[in-house]
Amino acid sequence: MNKKHNDEDIIQLLRSLPPISDNRDQNEIYSKVLKSMNEVKTNRLKGKKKYFIPKLVTVIGLFLVIIIAGKLFNPNNINEETNSKMEMATDKAGQLDHEGLSENNPQEQFSSIQDRNVDKSKKEDGKNENAVYSKDLKEDSFLVTIGIPDEQALNVIPVSIIAKKENGKNWVDQVNDVFGRINEEKLGLFDYLPYQGNFTNKEENSLNLNLENNHQYSADSTSEMNFFTSLSYLKYQGINKVSFSVAGTPGVHFAHHGEKIYELPLNENLQCGFLYYETKGHIFLTPTPSKFSSIEEALINMQEGNERYHLKPTIPATLAYSVSVENHDQLIFKFTNKIKLVDNESDIRMIESILLTAKEFGFNKVQFQNVGNAKIGSFDLRKAIEVPVAPNLIDLHAVTP
Amino acid sequence: MDSVFQEIYEKYHKDLFQFIFYTVKSREIAEDLVQEVYIRVLKSYHQFQGKSSLKTWLFSIARNVTIDYFRKEKGLKNKIYFYFDGKQNEVKDLHPIPEEIAIQNEKIKQLYQCLHTCTVDQRMVLIARFLQDMTIAETAAVFGWTESKVKTTQHRALKAIKKKMEILAEKEGH
Numbered sequence: 001m002n003k004k005h006n007d008e009d010i011i012q013l014l015r016s017l018p019p020i021s022d023n024r025d026q027n028e029i030y031s032k033v034l035k036s037m038n039e040v041k042t043n044r045l046k047g048k049k050k051y052f053i054p055k056l057v058t059v060i061g062l063f064l065v066i067i068i069a070g071k072l073f074n075p076n077n078i079n080e081e082t083n084s085k086m087e088m089a090t091d092k093a094g095q096l097d098h099e100g101l102s103e104n105n106p107q108e109q110f111s112s113i114q115d116r117n118v119d120k121s122k123k124e125d126g127k128n129e130n131a132v133y134s135k136d137l138k139e140d141s142f143l144v145t146i147g148i149p150d151e152q153a154l155n156v157i158p159v160s161i162i163a164k165k166e167n168g169k170n171w172v173d174q175v176n177d178v179f180g181r182i183n184e185e186k187l188g189l190f191d192y193l194p195y196q197g198n199f200t201n202k203e204e205n206s207l208n209l210n211l212e213n214n215h216q217y218s219a220d221s222t223s224e225m226n227f228f229t230s231l232s233y234l235k236y237q238g239i240n241k242v243s244f245s246v247a248g249t250p251g252v253h254f255a256h257h258g259e260k261i262y263e264l265p266l267n268e269n270l271q272c273g274f275l276y277y278e279t280k281g282h283i284f285l286t287p288t289p290s291k292f293s294s295i296e297e298a299l300i301n302m303q304e305g306n307e308r309y310h311l312k313p314t315i316p317a318t319l320a321y322s323v324s325v326e327n328h329d330q331l332i333f334k335f336t337n338k339i340k341l342v343d344n345e346s347d348i349r350m351i352e353s354i355l356l357t358a359k360e361f362g363f364n365k366v367q368f369q370n371v372g373n374a375k376i377g378s379f380d381l382r383k384a385i386e387v388p389v390a391p392n393l394i395d396l397h398a399v400t401p
Numbered sequence: 402m403d404s405v406f407q408e409i410y411e412k413y414h415k416d417l418f419q420f421i422f423y424t425v426k427s428r429e430i431a432e433d434l435v436q437e438v439y440i441r442v443l444k445s446y447h448q449f450q451g452k453s454s455l456k457t458w459l460f461s462i463a464r465n466v467t468i469d470y471f472r473k474e475k476g477l478k479n480k481i482y483f484y485f486d487g488k489q490n491e492v493k494d495l496h497p498i499p500e501e502i503a504i505q506n507e508k509i510k511q512l513y514q515c516l517h518t519c520t521v522d523q524r525m526v527l528i529a530r531f532l533q534d535m536t537i538a539e540t541a542a543v544f545g546w547t548e549s550k551v552k553t554t555q556h557r558a559l560k561a562i563k564k565k566m567e568i569l570a571e572k573e574g575h
Binding site: 005006007010011013014015016017018019020021022023024026029030032033036037 | 403406407410414415418419422423428431432435436437439440443444499501502505508509512513527528531532559562563566567
């Protein structure tokens with residue numbers, strides 16, 4: 001065979017490519033076009049209704065902030081708000097502390113109006129911690145963390161369960177069993193589990209998910225995204241790779257991804273921050289929709305929240321702090337002005353969201369500095385605190401159908 | 402049925418489908434994208450002033466729709482790799498080869514596979530020039546480029562395909 005081609009050969013081959021025809025007829029295409037055009041119109045109308053109220057609330061909120069800030073601050077300082085976000089947060093909070101708010105009422109410094117409402121749902125056992133820590137995992141128990149989409153399929157929430165090891169059952173059997181028993185609706189989430197398929201152990205730290213022929217994970221791009229996100233949380237139990245098959249044949253074609261996927265390695269660190277999502281009396285710490293190149297950026301995002309995804313800030317917008325690194329694996333989170341933390345949901349949530357974020361950037365411990373109290377909840381603030389194993393511990397018995 | 406739709410369908414549907422199909426190499430995606438072309442055409446036909454030919458206008462819309470698809474696809478892939486460690490080479494592309502290609506000779510099958518060696522723009526230039534038989538000037542009008550840019554892109558595309566075809570031929574030879 002002649003291995004050399006000239007341009008003309010290639011051009012001739014291009015001209016010989018066969019015509020590929022659309023198998024649909026004119027009427028079918030026309031009706032689909034019309035349908036899509038109508039859907040676009042309807043969606044636009046819906047979109048307008050949907051975003052009008054949040055935008056109005058934002059405008060009113062901003063208006064109130066300006067009025068309050070005007071009373072609290074020296075007007076000269078307000079003019080300096082064109083600085084970067086980080087500087088803005090730092091300066092404002094600094095002024096708050098210096099100008100007496102925290103001195104007069106330190107207990108309220110971290111309880112915003114929305115947080116106070118949330119505090120009503122304080123858990124019966126009085127514990128405000130929600131994440132899983134290494135001390136929670138006993139020898140006879142194991143952790144299952146899995147992602148469940150919220151009811152609008154905007155976020156995929158990592159939910160953790162500690163289950164008792166049962167004799168004669170291997171880890172994967174028990175994981176499949178746990179997935180079958182979760183009642184997502186009781187959690188205010190989307191009915192998602194178990195997967196339309198089954199896990200098997202491939203090798204250590206690796207799972208194979210064999211999907212059913214008619215699985216719906218490729219129905220649209222959101223389903224695909226949520227499916228991948230859901231699986232990505234398997235990393236919390238040390239899984240570093242998931243391979244896929246359909247009815248025993250390796251590889252799954254994901255239409256919107258456009259390619260057949262055989263296996264995907266899981267990231268150990270998601271490089272995200274944590275915001276909170278509230279649904280039907282439950283609050284979940286949820287990874288930010290965006291990935292960040294540094295923990296500083298993630299922390300700024302945690303002060304802002306994400307209205308579009310219905311995710312609320314976990315760190316008060318006015319809090320001033322700085323972060324630094326010690327011994328490679330320890331994050332120092334220093335409150336600029338000495339503060340006293342309160343053992344309530346909002347403060348514990350802030351601490352836990354910072355710990356979880358530190359974990360997603362590869363830190364093992366976080367030392368909080370410039371805190372007036374020695375303890376908050378079960379955290380000893382005098383020492384560096386170990387990052388959690390996983391977020392959002394739930395009691396399986398409470399949500400079993 | 403809308404008369405604009407009917408006219409365009411009768412005169413250009415086959416060519417538009419062909420152009421999009423060989424760029425995206427998936428029948429399902431091409432079906433969706435050609436529909437999107439009609440949507441854009443029907444929405445903006447009243448703005449079409451005839452400054453360019455209808456054919457040029459339609460293909461420039463088809464090109465934009467296809468480029469938008471690749472942008473979105475790239476966005477989705479980036480989002481997916483957000484959760485995984487970014488080893489894109491572990492994800493294999495196995496779009497099924499359509500029946501029409503499968504029955505062709507080896508050379509044509511090889512060429513079809515090699516089309517993905519080119520960038521999207523290069524691929525579209527080759528398809529416009531040699532499958533749609535557009536002149537350099539027509540292609541330049543569709544792409545909104547100068548004629549010399551069309552020539553350069555065409556040259557680079559042919560070079561990339563040639564190189565890939567030679568590698569494939571060498572593998573077969575051994």
